[in-house]
Amino acid sequence: MGAGFSRLNSLTIIQTSQGLAEYLLSVRPDAATSGIVIGYDARHNSGHFAQLAAAVFEGKGITVWWYEDIVHTPLVPFAVKTLQAAAGIMVTASHNPAADNGYKVYSSSGCQINSPEDAGIASSILLNLEPQRWTTQASALRRPVLATMQAQYLKNLRGLISLPEAAKLPTQFVYTPMHGVGLRYMMSAIEATGMKDGMTVVDQQAHPDPEFPTVKYPNPEEKGALDLAVITADNKNIGLILANDPDADRFAVAEKVDGVWRQFTGDQMGILLAHWIFSKIASPVTANDIMLTSAVSSQMLSCIAEVERFTVRETLTGFKWLGNIAKELQGQGGRVHFAYEEALGYMFPNVVHDKDGISAAMVFLEACSVWGSPWHKLQQLYAKYGYFETINTYWRSPHIHKTQLTFSSIRNLKHPYPTQVGHRKVLRWRDLTTSYDSATRNHIPELPCSASTQMITCWLESSESDDGIRFTVRASGTEPKIKLYLECRSKDQESAHKGAVEVLGWLKGGWFGDASLRIEERFA
Numbered sequence: 371m372g373a374g375f376s377r378l379n380s381l382t383i384i385q386t387s388q389g390l391a392e393y394l395l396s397v398r399p400d401a402a403t404s405g406i407v408i409g410y411d412a413r414h415n416s417g418h419f420a421q422l423a424a425a426v427f428e429g430k431g432i433t434v435w436w437y438e439d440i441v442h443t444p445l446v447p448f449a450v451k452t453l454q455a456a457a458g459i460m461v462t463a464s465h466n467p468a469a470d471n472g473y474k475v476y477s478s479s480g481c482q483i484n485s486p487e488d489a490g491i492a493s494s495i496l497l498n499l500e501p502q503r504w505t506t507q508a509s510a511l512r513r514p515v516l517a518t519m520q521a522q523y524l525k526n527l528r529g530l531i532s533l534p535e536a537a538k539l540p541t542q543f544v545y546t547p548m549h550g551v552g553l554r555y556m557m558s559a560i561e562a563t564g565m566k567d568g569m570t571v572v573d574q575q576a577h578p579d580p581e582f583p584t585v586k587y588p589n590p591e592e593k594g595a596l597d598l599a600v601i602t603a604d605n606k607n608i609g610l611i612l613a614n615d616p617d618a619d620r621f622a623v624a625e626k627v628d629g630v631w632r633q634f635t636g637d638q639m640g641i642l643l644a645h646w647i648f649s650k651i652a653s654p655v656t657a658n659d660i661m662l663t664s665a666v667s668s669q670m671l672s673c674i675a676e677v678e679r680f681t682v683r684e685t686l687t688g689f690k691w692l693g694n695i696a697k698e699l700q701g702q703g704g705r706v707h708f709a710y711e712e713a714l715g716y717m718f719p720n721v722v723h724d725k726d727g728i729s730a731a732m733v734f735l736e737a738c739s740v741w742g743s744p745w746h747k748l749q750q751l752y753a754k755y756g757y758f759e760t761i762n763t764y765w766r767s768p769h770i771h772k773t774q775l776t777f778s779s780i781r782n783l784k785h786p787y788p789t790q791v792g793h794r795k796v797l798r799w800r801d802l803t804t805s806y807d808s809a810t811r812n813h814i815p816e817l818p819c820s821a822s823t824q825m826i827t828c829w830l831e832s833s834e835s836d837d838g839i840r841f842t843v844r845a846s847g848t849e850p851k852i853k854l855y856l857e858c859r860s861k862d863q864e865s866a867h868k869g870a871v872e873v874l875g876w877l878k879g880g881w882f883g884d885a886s887l888r889i890e891e892r893f894a
Contacts, residue, residue, distance in 0.1 A: 371415060371471050378471050383419045384504060386473055387426035387459075389495025394456050395430065397490070398478070405433030407449040407458035407515070409441040411551050411617045412578030413471050416440075416461045421506035423459055423473075428511040429503040432456075438514045440551045440578060442618035443474070444726040447693075448526075449519045451480030451723070465548075465589035465615035468582050481693035481723045520555075524562035526721045527729055531563040531736050532650070540568030541738045543610040544603040547571075548588045548595065549579040550616025555728050563732050572602050582616070590615055590622035591636075591714060593892065600624070600631055610744075612734070614727040620714040621730035627745045634744070637668035637760050640710035642744055643730065644671055645751060646737040647708045647718075648678060657681045660699055662692050662709035662717075665817060665827065666842045666855040670751075670758040671710075673859075677755065686802075686817055687844075689715060693723035712762060712855065752863065756837070759858045759866035761874050764851040765887040772886060773845050773852055777803070777824045780843075780881050791830055792876035794839070798829040823847065836860035836869035843881070852882065 371378045394401040406427050410420035417440075424434045435453055437445065443460050450458040458476035466472070475483045475491065483491065547553045553576055560567050574584050575598060582588040585595050590613040599611045609626040624633040634642070644661055651659055659680040663671050664687045675682040683699070685691040692709040696719050699706050709717040715725030718733065734744070741747040752758070767773040780788070787799035787808065800807040800815055802825040807815040824845035832838040841856035854877065858869035878889060 371469060378415075378419070378473065380419070380422055380504070381501065383422050383473065384426055384501050385499050386495055387423040388430075388498040388502060390457065390459075390475065390491055391427050391430040391432060392498050393491045393494035394432070396494070398456050401456040402431045403433060404454060404456040404478070405435050405513075407435040407437075407446050407453065407455050407476075408461075409437035409443070409446040409449075409459070410461040411443070412440045412549075412580055413461075413463060413616070414468065414580040415471055416580075418506065419471065419473070420459070420461045421508075422504075423461070424512055425505045425507060425509075426503055428509040432511065434512045435515045436508075436512045437516050437519075439516055441516070442551050442555045442614075442726075442728060444619055444722045444724055444728070445519060445523060446474075447476045447480045447482075447724045448523050448722045449515060450476050450478065452519065452522055453515070454478070460617075462617045464617050464619065465587070467587060468580055476724075479694065479697050479723070481697055482688070482690035484690045484694050520558065523721070524558060527559055527732060528563055530718055530720055530729065531565075531732055533564055533736060533739065540566030541610065541735050542568040542570070542608050543612050543735075544570050544572060544599050544606065544608050546575045546596070546599045546611070546613045547618065548585065548590065548613060548616050549575050549577075549582045550588065550614065550618060551578055552614035552616075552618035552727065553577070555618060556614070556731060559728050559732050560735075563736075565732070565735055570602065570606055570608060572599050574598055578616075588616050590620065596622070596624055596633065610738075612731055614731070615714070618727045619725045621716060621727035621734070622714050623734065623744065625743065625745045627743070632745055634748075635760060635762070636710070636712040636714045637670070637758070638748055639714070639730075639734075640667065640712065640716060641670050641674070641751060642737065642748060643716055643733055644708050644710065645674065646733065648674070648680065651680070651707065655680050658703070658705055660696075660704045660706045662696055662706065664688070664692065664711040665825075666844070666853075667710065667712040668758050668760055668857055669840060669859065670755060673755050674751075684817070687711060687713075689717060689724050692717060697723055712760070757860050757863045757866040759860070759863070759870040761856045761870050761893075762854065763874075763890045763893050764846070764853045765882050765889050767845075767850050767852055768886050769850065772884075773824065773850070776852060776882065776884065776887065777826070777843075777845070780826065791828060792873065792880070794830040794833070794873070796828055797831055797838070798827075800827040801825070802827075824852075830873065833869060835865040839869055839873050841873065841877075843877075852887065
């Protein structure tokens, strides 16, 4: 947030809203009556920006379905779907630093906007830059919906949960909403689903605070973010921690195992939730039972699907892809049960077509009532389906030109692609920037390609001790980072770990050996 056309401020909020309003009116004859859903979180200026946006739409004669208090992000796409609205807006910057905010747009499908709709909206914004209305004053077109939408959301969530007889005692856990909006929605969900309340809240992080004073970054993935939760759990002798990010669309878990706290990766939690959902699918399971995952997430879900005979579809990263493709598959008669990506995002399409940290928490607690220890359950899954060791990290790049040069130097190692990484042979090479895939008949990737993004995926041969490696490198779209998603599969955990670390070492010294690229501290 700040002054200027490249920052989020009152003017750019108004300009964006004017462009979106005109776009909706041009493509939907019923846009004015269908309306737009608007919600906001507890960040600095979120409520003010939401009110400015609402006034713009009202000035255009468009009904505003208004969340009159802070909400967790999934309630906006939920209301878009439930009310059959023309679009939705959530003012949030999720788990970004305190100085940030954002303007997240959902289409009438209840999914995040995707191409070509995003380009149409962007063009419309540029045609509507002169402010026509600068006020937060509400009109009769602003209709409050919080109570009715929350009640309907909780009803749908109840339909997702079927507590087994084994759930006689509450699962004891420590919960942190990370200074965000999650606590009230977590409490409502526990009550609505019939869970026995075993929750202890981290007092210092319980209530919304846009400064996020107790954490460096309000992101459960970041080192140190769960420190206060660990202290609380140790003091209360509780062995399980659940966390949401500030807008409660992401979900994280840590468990104390043999005296050591182990935080689950997004892939590990995705596999646990997916397998639990699979166990609840009515027999017979067929290829029409579908789950989705992203191109940078673990291959373990596909391996489980191969054994259990359901279908897994891979998409590009982000829930704008996972949500829209899930919706498309459902429209074709597919039974889409679940989707996840490694960045702590989990989607249950029967509730909402976006990641939802509250739904994920309820499904997880339901599963824990049967599993007991989720860590021990994960080890059982590894023993059955194979061990998958993932290393997800990043290099900070000094500028975008350096990032582009780095990817160019990788491609120039050999034409049409490098045949070796370290001592391992490259079995398959997929470059979604140059639209090349060595494994397809015409060498055109099945996933969407874009010359404006950088993304290469590489499959490496197996060794004597493991069953092969897949890794993806891509340039972040929001930060000056080159991200790595690396995974080794093996029959035992030690060999999988060894293979992953080995290839990371080769990449550090080879592809990303330039001194101006700084790897994440924990892998330095």
